[in-house]
Amino acid sequence: MASSAPIGIFDSGLGGLSVMGAVRQLMPHENLVFFGDSAHAPYGTKTPEEVQKRCFLIADKLVEQGAKAIVIACNTATSVCAPALRERYQIPIVGMEPALKVACDRGQGRSQRVIVAATPLTLKEEKFARLMARFEADHTIYKQPCPDLVTIVESGKLGNESLVQATLERYFASYDLTNIDSIVLGCTHFVFYRHYFEHYCPPELAIIDGNEGTARHLRDVLAQANQLNNQAANGSVTLSNSNPDCAVKQLSWHLLESMS
Numbered sequence: 001m002a003s004s005a006p007i008g009i010f011d012s013g014l015g016g017l018s019v020m021g022a023v024r025q026l027m028p029h030e031n032l033v034f035f036g037d038s039a040h041a042p043y044g045t046k047t048p049e050e051v052q053k054r055c056f057l058i059a060d061k062l063v064e065q066g067a068k069a070i071v072i073a074c075n076t077a078t079s080v081c082a083p084a085l086r087e088r089y090q091i092p093i094v095g096m097e098p099a100l101k102v103a104c105d106r107g108q109g110r111s112q113r114v115i116v117a118a119t120p121l122t123l124k125e126e127k128f129a130r131l132m133a134r135f136e137a138d139h140t141i142y143k144q145p146c147p148d149l150v151t152i153v154e155s156g157k158l159g160n161e162s163l164v165q166a167t168l169e170r171y172f173a174s175y176d177l178t179n180i181d182s183i184v185l186g187c188t189h190f191v192f193y194r195h196y197f198e199h200y201c202p203p204e205l206a207i208i209d210g211n212e213g214t215a216r217h218l219r220d221v222l223a224q225a226n227q228l229n230n231q232a233a234n235g236s237v238t239l240s241n242s243n244p245d246c247a248v249k250q251l252s253w254h255l256l257e258s259m260s
């Protein structure tokens, strides 16, 4: 496969654009093709079977477009079907998981109190149970499903401060945040709320996401396969979505640019 072939990136909707932003920043010379499945979002309240079906369709399409690698820019889809996607295709498939290890490692040996904010399905899946089992003996970990933070982004209401504040309040008011070390944004949609979380939480509390780590991992995987694009010019960026509405296209570009 030519190293100039595009990297395919997909998500249940617009959240994956936050990952695409991190990939573009780290590897500006790569050609990137994004697919957002907004017509079928959210995935986080669907069954694993429904999510897997959508992911196969989307990844098939990206492979047809000649993708040299695929990033599952969605913690939910990764939990459900990363191994199945890896079996289905020859190209590298890079997935995501809530950055719980980063949050726990921050303690440098001291026990940490961590909230993992993610979709209901991510927190229910076996993959997360295994991740949690690695850390829960030494750390206190709270699982917080936040499905409405997905629908707010999808409906273009991220700028509605009072709605976002009220939603954060609904999910986090029961915690004593002065006693929490970090919140892990375990859903790619939530990364767009970083400034809201920073405003809502005490300044000592760290807000952690896995986007940069995912971009670095992708770079390592491509380097190992000798597939990094070494062209001098910046790569192309193509955005597509299962929802053909013009407003979705506009919102997609806006969200992507907000990450640069």
Ligand code: DGL
Binding pocket: 011, 012, 013, 015, 016, 041, 042, 043, 044, 045, 073, 074, 075, 076, 077, 119, 122, 150, 186, 187, 188, 189
């Ligand atoms: N952005 C997705 C994630 O990282 C899923 C959001 C959803 O569709 O529920 O988990």
